[in-house]
Amino acid sequence: MKSFINIPENSDFSIHNIPFGVGVFNKEYISCCTRIGDMVIDLATLYDYGFFDEIEGIDENVFEAYTLNEFIELGKPVTNAVRLKIQELLQENSKIADDEKTIEACFYDCNSVQMMMPVHVPNYTDFYSSIEHATNVGKMFRGEENALLPNWKHIPVGYHGRASSIVVSGSEFHRPKGQMKPADAANPIFGPCKQLDFELEMGFIVNKNTEMGDSISTTEANDAIFGMVLFNDWSARDIQSWEYVPLGPFLGKNFCSTVSPWVVTLEALEPFRVETPKQEPEVLDYLKFEGKQNIDIKLNVYLQPENGTENLISESNYKYMYWNMAQQLAHHTINGCNVEVGDLYASGTISGKEKNSFGSMLELTWRGTKPLKLTDGSERKFIEDNDTIIMRGYAEKEGIRVGFGEVSGKVLPAK
Template sequence: MSMTHELQATWAASRKSWLESANHPTCDFSLQNLPFGIFSSVSQPEPRVGVALGEMIVDLAALHDAGLLTLSSAAHAGVLRQRVLNGFIALGRETWRSVRIQLSALFARETATLRDAPALRDQVLLRQDQATLHLPLDIPGYTDFYSSKEHATNVGSMFRDPAQALLPNWTEMPIGYNGRASSVVLSGTPVRRPQGQLKLPGSERPVFGPCRKLDFELETAFIIGRGNALGEPVSCAEAEDHIFGMVLLNDWSARDIQQWEYVPLGPFNAKTFATTISPWVVTLDALEPFRVAQPLQSPEPLAYLRHGAAAGVEGAERTEGAPAHAFDIALEARLLPAGAAQPEVISQTNFRYLYWTMAQQLAHHTVSGCNTRVGDLMGSGTISGPTPASSGSLLELSRNGATPLQLAGGTRSFIEDGDAITLAGWCQGAGYRVGFGLCEGEVRPA
């Protein structure tokens, strides 16, 4: 999916808004971004669809009522007043794109329609700090992948012979597991420390109690915008046309519970207690200018995992000849120790390091004939980079507690009660930013 020259001009880096807060070079919500979410306010208590721009939220229902936003059919206007984005997403890519094009024109510095009409502006704009944000999606299913080679190598080296850090299947397919959609929560929701079985060193049997090695995982996730029917796989070539956009994701992990339970079927209670996502969904159109080459894959993937390939067709386009399918998204994790005044940056990495791309993840997920639905959430897995400081979890940063982090608020091997984790992510353009906002959570006692 690549934009035409006309669309690229619509979101050109030089285009500025009359809404000055959107023009700051480090503002996440520039005119080039226009991410979608769900919000409410004191005056409008029913959740509805909005778009983040600068310090404001654009009320799409109010904009439509004012005759300044058109959809493909007047009958579709009701989706703008729904409590989740699923109905809007189901209208399809042309509608998502049309709405962003119309907003880009309305809020461009040279357009007077809203700029010079203060009463009308008051109807369609609300300050973000006066709004309540809501979980933007009804999430039918949640899958988490394990697609960072650096992360998989770091973790495998801790618990196996480093020479066998990656299991034989890891470089052949995107490894993943089906998570628990019911416990996906919005940024800002407190996270309760989980309890479960712990197998302590030297003990014959497990004990039951609170997790002692609570961790974060610095991830992104993509959201399905067009499902596929049962028995009909999505090819790599088609996969991005099935993606609505991306969010930040923190897949909280109870490392000690996981270590005891994961054999033979993988994570269960260690992952089911909470998964936090950011509130604004950034579209692939907004990310388009930031495409970069994905890491070289060796061995060459099977045919159905080659970009541009129809599922199962031998001799299809090879990975190294394909267009770029990674994105230059800077990612950061911050830890605010309990009682501390300021958070500290503990990890800086980048989405571009992921070995397996979103297209490959979706192609593999559906190659068996598995169907997906609008709103399905697909986590990237922990995103770690090539240096120790770019590790995307405390398990890696502290070497499973062997080398605790030295912070102004004290040392940390894992997350303690009262600590807060914040994830941030953004693409930095020339004088503008396409950002995701924040993904935050504070840990409460078991």
Template sequence: MAQPNDPALRSWIDIAPTSDFPIQNLPFGVFDKDEQPGPRLGVAIGEYVLDLYAVAQFGFFEDLDLGPKMPKVFRRGALNSFISLGRPAWRAVRQRVSELLRHDNPALRDNEEAMRACLVRQREVRMRRPVKPRNYTDFYSSIEHATNVGIMFRDPANALLPNWRHIPIGYHGRASSIVVSGTDIRRPNGQRKAPDAAAPTFGPSQQLDFELEMAFVVGKGTHLGETVPIQYAEDHIFGLVLFNDWSARDIQSWEYVPLGPFLGKSFGSSVSPWVVTLDALEPFRVAGPVQEPEPLLYLRQLDAHNFDIKLEVDLQPENSAATTISRSNFGLMYWSMAQQLTHHASNGCNLEVGDLYASGTISGPTPDSLGSMLELAWRGTRPVPLADGSERKFLQDGDTVTMRGFCEKDGLRIGFGEVTGKILPASAG
């Protein structure tokens, strides 16, 4: 039996070579549409969504051991219940979907009633936030980003704090303000204090920024007090999404000492709607940067745990053309997802299915690979030119930020779609 990642697989659905969603990808998401009651779980294939609830209703999953929750598990507002079935169930569903969509399988292709019920064009649906995270952690795992910030705000000769190369630095963020791609982001109000001011003022942030990140979805929880050895860390990861962790730099810089980010970060984070599984990303596994000094034993990795995911950021002013202002790569991350998860659980903190763990800003070593306006415009000292002749130090009202991510190798492309958000003016008061 051909495996879902086989690069030779073809679908009976016409899929463009540049599509993010070939038959080898099959990411999971949640959608709804006007003519049907309630949300459904779906899989992206080309320009279509395969409705998993409809697939189950037509009996295509009947011989899979998905337990008593099937097919109701596919009629939910989030992937959490499906993820809770465990890795054998995820793989069984992905395998069956792959079989149904293969060019030489007539089971769904030649059943006109089933095909009309199970396939819907992506442009005809509304995508929802893919998971309902009860917890959200944001890491700080790009050595280029951490170094740049250290140079800007501290001693350039000692840009990295002493602990940075020893532990994956992170903080616990606000899960309730994570929204799906396409949701507008309102400029936050907050306290800011200029360096030469005697006292802070309150009002709209003047240094609104994006952060190019990726996030992984916890697929297997743990009990309070339980730890996760590094060799088993990826067993607890369902898949990855694109993540824009919007940031109000002026609010953040005033409030973050001594306890860290708070209102400068919690006003909104945007997530892409499709979760790409680790299984789909397996062909794109790469080694990360050499870690020096060698991490403590509980964080040491023997295998490659990074993934070669190309990333792009577009900035589009209102009623104007978009400009690609950054190109980076997830494979550059100093601390891997496995190390992040193992460290997070090392004190016995319990993991919960659906939790989101973001990478932190992903910056590269070149000026065009920086993952935030803070770095691209170097704290406002070198404005970023745009295609319409304007320039930006930070984001303005009406600006739309779009991030994309994809892997490419040997003619195969596995993509994440995009995560996008438009900046609205701050609320009055």
């Protein structure tokens, strides 16, 4: 496929992608949209011009909305048809290739469009599914012998997080405050977090509502997942390490998470599927699956000091995940937990075996004992005020590239 749109080399947004998001056009008009190269396409106006009339199941302009929820709830038969129609329209010699009126009304330079939260997130769950990350953290806090807890290889461990504090890429947030207990102190202290961290994650978004009591099997999971996003699940390590026993993450995690504005469909990522790492011991029947359920997505993390340059600090890959999305969703619902359209499920920190592939400052600096050296000569044990963390991700194979753009967030001083 070749598009009539000029697509820069190594663009994440090739004609093979066709992601979905929500943008502000002309600083006042909000619409669902897609992107190719450096052009953002207003889908609400494209709908008004009649280009989706032939698609069954889309009876009103669901793109004239502040979120993608209404669109993705139509299900895969409709959303896939819309994506394929857009792909068709963007090819050379298509019916809009020389349609100046449509191009002028629907196509915008990406720098002129402000991207918003792509979905309304009713519920958010964070998993803990990278064996390398879980092992590293276990070694730091419990020692080599007890690195992985007994349940880790039997269930995709997770917890319910805070949906209200998920923000879109480019947002700033204030350093969280809370209780911390220094190792040499008898009692906890209160103040701004001193060990602020990022967590390199990816998330998936579901496209359906289920009834309480129902479950989604591993074979049904892909039909229930609309697409994926980049996700930075910020973490206050010192607050979390004091509070997490016995009930787990709370103030150490609920202050902010940052999501990328573009949702990349599972269909666009299909060519990049790979085998899930071998799981031993054998999992219970409801967690068994067929086919290639991991995805080869290259992930890079950059730390940028205020007024400074980007420093590449991690090169990881989503394919390292021990537990895959199908298993995560199957486990999440096996007890009858109902899901809702727009629910977001994060992978947990993604780390590889090599040090440069670790997905958090906690691991990269080994709990602050091995600081990172930046190009400006400064060092980082954890994230400092006015630092920006940028994550980028893409899949590439045989000349085809499908990417997510980036997710960035800046840390402001505590209020």
